Amino acid sequence: MHRQYELVYIAMPDSTEEQLAELHQQVVTVVDRFGGTIERTESWGRRRLAYEINRQREGVYVLEILNGPGAMTTELDRRLRVLDIVMRHLIIRIDEVLEKETRTQTRRKAATVARRLRRGLPAEPTEQELSRRKAEADDADGGDGFGEGDR
């Protein structure tokens, strides 16, 4: 049973390109061994940490999207914990949530189209409607008082 996972790890800020490549290679090896695949690798680069980890204020973030069995994540978790170069890591399962997201979005879209058709409107909003809606949104800006927390 293959599932999709998201792995993020934070490497030491003083790690070199080669070290990072080697680290990535280690992940690849584990994934391969379990018959999984790496869908995408995203490097966020050096980022400031919100708090100190291992006396470091910065870290190199890397995100990988993996397909593979659950046993793979246990092994990855174990390996990453042992490596000194990795300060922190997180593996989460994402296939279910992504599926759910697309499902609700398609359902919502279908409902909108059905509603519009019932009212005798074309399925897609017209140019005129879009421009009017945009103007309304601009008016509402700053006045809704939402999400204006202390920060």
Added chain:
Amino acid sequence: MNDYDKDSRGGGRGGAKGAAKGKDDKAGRRGGFFRRRRVCKFCVEKIDYVSYKDVKVLTPFIPERGKIQPRRISGTCAKHQRALQVAIKRARTLALIPYVTD
């Protein structure tokens, strides 16, 4: 007779409750300032999955101290507050968001 009595009492109670609730709502407004109706940001913007990676989305829900803002203040619906809570906690482990700030 007995049955009738029960029924009427039940109905009466239900009615009274409903009326009392309406009154309470009004009383809340009467007390002083009018509170704007709070809406869930995630419902309004149609965000179905609250990701821990979007720090920009999360920060409005983290006041100065670094705690998670309660629903009663932010107006987030129960479903999205739960998702938000998980996202914030994940972001914390990855040091994207602080646990505490003094």
